Amino acid sequence: MIPLHIQATSTTPEVVIDPSAAEIKVEGSSYPSHPEAFFQPLIDHIQQWVELGVDELNITFSLNYVNTSSSKYLLRLLQLVDKAYTPGKKFALHWHYLEYDTDIREQGEMIFSKLHMPRFLVQRNDQDGSTDE
Numbered sequence: 001m002i003p004l005h006i007q008a009t010s011t012t013p014e015v016v017i018d019p020s021a022a023e024i025k026v027e028g029s030s031y032p033s034h035p036e037a038f039f040q041p042l043i044d045h046i047q048q049w050v051e052l053g054v055d056e057l058n059i060t061f062s063l064n065y066v067n068t069s070s071s072k073y074l075l076r077l078l079q080l081v082d083k084a085y086t087p088g089k090k091f092a093l094h095w096h097y098l099e100y101d102t103d104i105r106e107q108g109e110m111i112f113s114k115l116h117m118p119r120f121l122v123q124r125n126d127q128d129g130s131t132d133e
Helices: 035-051 068-084 102-112
Strands: 004-006 014-018 023-030 056-066 090-098 119-124
Touching: 004 035, 014 035, 023 035, 023 068, 035 068, 056 068, 056 102, 068 090, 068 102, 090 102, 102 119
Parallel strands: 023 056, 056 090, 090 119
Antiparallel strands: 004 014, 014 023
């Protein structure tokens, strides 16, 4: 499987999909004017990957802002991964949020309620990214 790296823009997050490291990272803000054009290639890429068989996957989201349409696509993407999860596989979803950002924390909690894979809310203390893990 080929890795994928999409640079962040003013309206889309940075995305790193690295099959050799078994990780997906999404960082930044997400409010593209055409969310399907941004997210569908990611969903297709991840679908191809999970169809090959994934036993280990570490997913990290560090988002500053997510609009409603992006949130729907993120859920769709994560539900696709969640379908590949079974107990015994090493899957983990880490949802990072700034300590004062209740909106991002609550979006993570909403998404978590629809998934079965291990998932962790990670509070970042400040802009430098330090966490309370």
